[in-house]
Amino acid sequence: MVVEDVLSRHIPKISAKDKSKKEICIFCASDEDITKEHVLPKWTFEKSTEMFFITDINGSEQTYNKTTIPACADCNNNVLASIESYIISIFKGVDLLKTFFSNKDLHNIIRWLEIIEYKFQILEIRRKFTKSKYADYIPYLADVPISIMRENINYSPSKAIAQIRIAQKRITVKSKKEKENSLVIFKTKNESFHFFHHLNDFIFLELPEFKIALFYFYSKTFVNTKDAHEAAMKIIKSVYEG
Numbered sequence: 001m002v003v004e005d006v007l008s009r010h011i012p013k014i015s016a017k018d019k020s021k022k023e024i025c026i027f028c029a030s031d032e033d034i035t036k037e038h039v040l041p042k043w044t045f046e047k048s049t050e051m052f053f054i055t056d057i058n059g060s061e062q063t064y065n066k067t068t069i070p071a072c073a074d075c076n077n078n079v080l081a082s083i084e085s086y087i088i089s090i091f092k093g094v095d096l097l098k099t100f101f102s103n104k105d106l107h108n109i110i111r112w113l114e115i116i117e118y119k120f121q122i123l124e125i126r127r128k129f130t131k132s133k134y135a136d137y138i139p140y141l142a143d144v145p146i147s148i149m150r151e152n153i154n155y156s157p158s159k160a161i162a163q164i165r166i167a168q169k170r171i172t173v174k175s176k177k178e179k180e181n182s183l184v185i186f187k188t189k190n191e192s193f194h195f196f197h198h199l200n201d202f203i204f205l206e207l208p209e210f211k212i213a214l215f216y217f218y219s220k221t222f223v224n225t226k227d228a229h230e231a232a233m234k235i236i237k238s239v240y241e242g
């Protein structure tokens with residue numbers, strides 16, 4: 001139903017755009033009490049509300065604070081808020097110098113990162129098909145601390161819809177055991193928030209408040225965490241060192 005709504009709302013070729021149509025929740029498709037849900041949860045970047053990423057859609061800057069998608073009050077305040085507070089408690093409760101996350105916690109972190117990916121997928125398609133004017137690609141700047149990397153994404157509507165379905169399905173897969181090695185967790189002393197993300201590929205999130213950085217491969221699996229760690233380091237280096 002969410003997919004059908006995205007189709008009718010944002011892809012003029014498939015059906016005429018209907019602006020009068022009420023927004024629906026991207027999680028449960030309800031059209032009641034629609035709120036703005038942050039794609040990247042507010043607590044992750046709280047002290048960096050002025051921080052932004054550059055989109056290659058129209059080269060505009062977009063702050064994290066304004067990056068939202070529609071979700072109903074029930075999903076936002078109950079379902080999502082409880083996942084968020086659970087994740088915060090996991091991060092608060094672990095001292096990575098002494099101990100590590102349990103498998104159950106790892107699986108929940110993975111599910112949380114998959115929800116973020118789904119929100120980005122929805123954001124991307126809403127943006128892509130509502131703004132048709134393509135500006136020149138703005139090259140990724142290594143000295144911009146935050147960026148969302150979209151350079152290799154050139155979705156056709158049908159491919160974008162297929163990706164949304166994959167992202168939806170991914171969240172609902174109960175066991176995350178197979179993906180355990182795809183999550184790399186770093187201890188960090190860095191004092192600023194960092195983030196980058198590549199649709200359907202990976203996400204990097206550095207949370208100074210918890211002295212934790214996460215790198216997660218959405219589509220890849222690894223035989224061990226060492227291989228995943230190496231692959232993640234390679235990407236992080238290429239982003240920050242150019």
Ligand SMILES: [Zn+2]
Pocket residue numbers: 025026027028029030071072073074075076
């Ligand atoms: Zn909902």
